[in-house]
Amino acid sequence: MNKQKLVLGIDASNLRDGGGITHLVELLSVARPLEHGVTQVIVFGGSRILNALSDQPWLVKCFVPELDRNLLFRLYWQRFKFASQARSLGCSLLFAPGGSYFGTFEPAVTMSRNMLPFESAEMRRYGWSARRIRLILLRMGQTQSFKRATGIIFLTKYAQSAILELTGPLKGRVTQIPHGLSARFRSNPRPQLPISEYDMERPFRLVYVSTVDAYKHQWNVVEAVAQLRQSGLPIKLDLVGSAYPPALHRLKKSMSVWDPNQIWVKYHGALPHQELRDIYIGADLGVFASSCENMPNILLEKMAAGLPIACAKRGPTPEILGQSGIYFDPESPADISRSIRRLIDSPSLRLGNANFNFNLANEYSWDQCAADTFDFLRSIASKEKHEQKL
Numbered sequence: 441m442n443k444q445k446l447v448l449g450i451d452a453s454n455l456r457d458g459g460g461i462t463h464l465v466e467l468l469s470v471a472r473p474l475e476h477g478v479t480q481v482i483v484f485g486g487s488r489i490l491n492a493l494s495d496q497p498w499l500v501k502c503f504v505p506e507l508d509r510n511l512l513f514r515l516y517w518q519r520f521k522f523a524s525q526a527r528s529l530g531c532s533l534l535f536a537p538g539g540s541y542f543g544t545f546e547p548a549v550t551m552s553r554n555m556l557p558f559e560s561a562e563m564r565r566y567g568w569s570a571r572r573i574r575l576i577l578l579r580m581g582q583t584q585s586f587k588r589a590t591g592i593i594f595l596t597k598y599a600q601s602a603i604l605e606l607t608g609p610l611k612g613r614v615t616q617i618p619h620g621l622s623a624r625f626r627s628n629p630r631p632q633l634p635i636s637e638y639d640m641e642r643p644f645r646l647v648y649v650s651t652v653d654a655y656k657h658q659w660n661v662v663e664a665v666a667q668l669r670q671s672g673l674p675i676k677l678d679l680v681g682s683a684y685p686p687a688l689h690r691l692k693k694s695m696s697v698w699d700p701n702q703i704w705v706k707y708h709g710a711l712p713h714q715e716l717r718d719i720y721i722g723a724d725l726g727v728f729a730s731s732c733e734n735m736p737n738i739l740l741e742k743m744a745a746g747l748p749i750a751c752a753k754r755g756p757t758p759e760i761l762g763q764s765g766i767y768f769d770p771e772s773p774a775d776i777s778r779s780i781r782r783l784i785d786s787p788s789l790r791l792g793n794a795n796f797n798f799n800l801a802n803e804y805s806w807d808q809c810a811a812d813t814f815d816f817l818r819s820i821a822s823k824e825k826h827e828q829k830l
Contacts (some may be wrong), residue, residue: 449531452485615759620806
C-alpha cells in the first residue's frame with residue numbers, strides 16, 4: 441500500500457438520473473480505496489443519492505441541503521461553496537462523475553457520461569425545443585469542465601475520439617474506464633430452436649430495453665417487426681423503459697398503426713431490476729436500435745443475459761459487440777427487419793452470436809471499474825503533489 445494518503449471528495453450534485461446514481465452506487469459498493477492509499481471518501485450529495493449508498497467504514501455521506509433543490513441552487517453551491525466545504529473536511533482530490541464541474545477546487549477529475557450534447561445531428565431531432573437548448577448548454581458547460589479538469593475519464597474509445605475532435609487537446613490526463621455490469625443480469629445462453637418450433641400461441645419473443653427517446657427509434661423497430669409478421673413469422677415484441685413524452689407519443693402512434701388491436705407489441709414502461717431480468721430470460725432475441733450512446737450498459741445487459749442481438753451500427757456499439765454484431769441502420773425499418781430475419785432464420789447464427797456476446801460481457805465488472813478508477817484518481821493526486829514540490 442502507498443504510504444502517501446489522501447481524502448477523496450465526490451461531487452454528486454449532478455447525479456440526477458438512474459445511470460449516474462447506479463454508477464456511483466455500484467462503484468462504491470465494491471471499491472477498496474485503502475488499497476489505493478485513499479483513507480476516506482466523502483460524498484457530497486442530496487438525500488436521494490446518499491440514501492442509495494451502502495455504508496462503508498471509509499465512507500462519509502455529507503448531506504448538502506441545496507442539492508435537494510433546483511438547478512440554480514445546485515450550481516450556486518458547486519461554484520461558490522463547495523471548494524471551501526471540501527477543503528474544511530480535508531479533501532485533497534475531487535471526483536465529479538456527473539460530467540459538469542464549475543467549482544474552484546483543484547485537482548479535479550471529471551467523467552464523460554453523455555454523448556448527446558456532443559452529436560449535433562442527434563440534437564437536431566429535438567427541433568428548437570427546451571430539450572435541445574438544454575443540450576447545447578450542456579455541451580458548453582461540459583466542454584469547459586473537460587478543459588479545466590486535471591483528469592478526464594472516458595467510457596469508450598469512441599466517446600474519447602468524438603469529444604476530443606470537438607474540444608481539441610485537453611490539458612488534463614485522459615483515460616478510458618468502462619462501466620461494470622451487475623451479476624444479476626448474467627444468464628447462460630439458451631438452446632436456439634428453429635423458427636418452425638414457434639407459433640402464434642408460443643411466439644418468438646423480441647425485447648428492446650431502452651428509454652423511449654428521439655434517438656432510440658422504437659417506432660422503427662415496431663414497423664420492422666410488423667414487416668416480419670406480415671411475412672408469416674410468429675413473433676412478438678416487448679418494449680421496456682421510461683419515456684420522453686414526445687417520443688412516447690410517436691411510439692404509441694406507430695403501435696396504433698401497425699398493431700391497432702394490441703396483439704403482438706407491448707410497451708411495459710420502466711421496470712425494476714428483477715422484472716427486467718425476467719423479461720430478458722423470457723426473450724429469444726434482443727434488439728438495440730439507439731443511434732447515440734456513450735457506453736450502452738443496456739446493450740451489455742442483453743449480452744450478459746445470453747441473448748443473440750440485432751444492433752444499430754452507430755457510435756460505440758461496434759467497439760462493444762465487435763465481430764459478433766449483427767448490425768443495422770436504426771433509421772431504416774427494412775434494414776432492421778433484415779438483421780432480425782437473418783438471426784431468426786439461423787439457429788446456429790443465433791447460438792454463436794449469443795455465446796460470443798456472453799463471453800464479451802464477462803469482461804465487464806464493477807470490481808475492475810472501481811480498481812481502475814481509484815488507480816487513476818491516485819495517479820492524479822500523486823502527480824499533483826509531485827509537481828507542487830518542484
